[in-house]
Amino acid sequence: MRLLMALAERPGEVCLSQDLLDTVWSGVVVTDQSLYQAIGELRAVLKADTVSGEFIATVPRKGYRLVAAVRRLQSPASGPIASVTDLPAARTVAVLPFRDLGLPATLSFLPETFLGELVLELSRQPGLTTIARGTMLSYRGLALSPRRIADELQVRYVVDGAMAPAGDRLTISCDLIDASTGAVLASESIEAPTADWPSLASRVAGRLVRVWRLEVSEHAAREIDVQGPERASALELAMRAWVELYCRPQSRETNDLAWKWAAEAVSRDASVGAAWNVLAYCEYRAVQFDWQEANPDILLADATAHAERATGLSPSDPDAQYTLGLTLFTAGELVRAEASLRHCLQISASYAPAYGLLGLVASAGGHPERSFDLCSRALALSPREPLRAIWHWGEACAASMLGREDEALAFAARGIAANPTFPTCYLSAAVAARRLGREQEAARFLSVVRATAFRSIERLRQRIPAMRVEPWASAFLADLRAAGLPER
Numbered sequence: 001m002r003l004l005m006a007l008a009e010r011p012g013e014v015c016l017s018q019d020l021l022d023t024v025w026s027g028v029v030v031t032d033q034s035l036y037q038a039i040g041e042l043r044a045v046l047k048a049d050t051v052s053g054e055f056i057a058t059v060p061r062k063g064y065r066l067v068a069a070v071r072r073l074q075s076p077a078s079g080p081i082a083s084v085t086d087l088p089a090a091r092t093v094a095v096l097p098f099r100d101l102g103l104p105a106t107l108s109f110l111p112e113t114f115l116g117e118l119v120l121e122l123s124r125q126p127g128l129t130t131i132a133r134g135t136m137l138s139y140r141g142l143a144l145s146p147r148r149i150a151d152e153l154q155v156r157y158v159v160d161g162a163m164a165p166a167g168d169r170l171t172i173s174c175d176l177i178d179a180s181t182g183a184v185l186a187s188e189s190i191e192a193p194t195a196d197w198p199s200l201a202s203r204v205a206g207r208l209v210r211v212w213r214l215e216v217s218e219h220a221a222r223e224i225d226v227q228g229p230e231r232a233s234a235l236e237l238a239m240r241a242w243v244e245l246y247c248r249p250q251s252r253e254t255n256d257l258a259w260k261w262a263a264e265a266v267s268r269d270a271s272v273g274a275a276w277n278v279l280a281y282c283e284y285r286a287v288q289f290d291w292q293e294a295n296p297d298i299l300l301a302d303a304t305a306h307a308e309r310a311t312g313l314s315p316s317d318p319d320a321q322y323t324l325g326l327t328l329f330t331a332g333e334l335v336r337a338e339a340s341l342r343h344c345l346q347i348s349a350s351y352a353p354a355y356g357l358l359g360l361v362a363s364a365g366g367h368p369e370r371s372f373d374l375c376s377r378a379l380a381l382s383p384r385e386p387l388r389a390i391w392h393w394g395e396a397c398a399a400s401m402l403g404r405e406d407e408a409l410a411f412a413a414r415g416i417a418a419n420p421t422f423p424t425c426y427l428s429a430a431v432a433a434r435r436l437g438r439e440q441e442a443a444r445f446l447s448v449v450r451a452t453a454f455r456s457i458e459r460l461r462q463r464i465p466a467m468r469v470e471p472w473a474s475a476f477l478a479d480l481r482a483a484g485l486p487e488r
Helices: 002-008 017-024 032-046 110-123 133-137 146-153 194-225 234-247 252-268 273-289 296-313 318-330 334-347 352-364 368-381 388-401 405-418 423-435 439-449 457-463 472-483
Strands: 014-016 056-059 063-066 092-095 157-166 169-178 183-193
Touching (some): 017 032, 032 334, 110 133, 318 352, 368 388, 388 472, 423 439
Parallel strands (some): 092 157
Antiparallel strands (some): 014 063
16 A cells, blocks of 8 residues: 555656655565565556556566556545544553653754654554654653643553663663553663664664553453453453463463454454454464364464454554464465565564564575574564564574574574573574584483474474475484484
């Protein structure tokens, strides 16, 4: 839609490819392939113009031109306009202007810039409503309590923060406050070089947003718990399932409970996209960790179908796009997986897991050198993310593919430290240790793997797309066989 709007702003004119990339994918690293694919998708949807034979014309070596006529519509003069009191109060957030605690005059504009970036990122999160920047700027310099501001704006949560210089660095501190009780639900403090101010706001905002979104959803779900699941609506059940899946420790128990609630939500109202997304993610996890008796190929196909349904019902939900990318990646459909993940980042540029999974897609596609930057972006956006073990494993695979075994072992060790139960990091550690001549260490790593769903060569080939990248995969699996991993 962003691409179509960019073309429609200049009907009949040639829009240069680079201009379209800069406009539509602002702040996201993409290749020309993303533009080609999006143009192709638009042409498939719009079909063809009966006169010219196409709606979007290609201008060789330059760009594209919208052939169709464009007519601007005026907004209706009357009709209901939503007030802030019509918004779902349990999921509304107001971001106060950040207090300036001694910034140099050359950076006096930074608090307002940061406020704008944070409001933008929060507003991109599905199900989370954020009061607009213009309103919040009117509170600049006013010494009002979060409760007073929440009452005035009819919101549930308030973000209060400050910016202070510390030598050649900036310290940014923020609190997420439940204004109804005054409780601080989440608190973050981040330092960054002052010289990095041009990219500081978007980078830090991205790091904070995901944490806060999880906190708001979990807090709202805890209140639903008081009523009991039997009286919850389909949307409430979907929220409970979402929190169980994304906010609780990853285990078979949490997966089964999220699955149960999501299935109940779907049975009550099949139009709730978030419930289909949870179903898909639960099915994917069951395949990966051998948590169900069902045929893994059938279960993965169901996961993909349910993720596709989630994206159809909730096209602006980054979780759904990410889950679809995840299931497609596991099925080996790398091109479609990358497209879904890029779409996820168009919706929310701060969605760290999408960057991490793109790193794995790059390695599985035979481009391990691209993986490091993508995984680093994920870690920078969400350094305490539970999924970071996967990103470190992506770095370990990329280093191994490039023959840098010392680095592969170091990355795998970081993944193990982040999540000692995540098995694939032990695989990379075992192979790297063996290649470095540390046989006993390799044996210890492999002993952990034998107790997991990845306990055989056959299971690795089924579940890990990177194990199909040749010639690296054959050499990797040969080392695992030599270290004692059975074939079946």
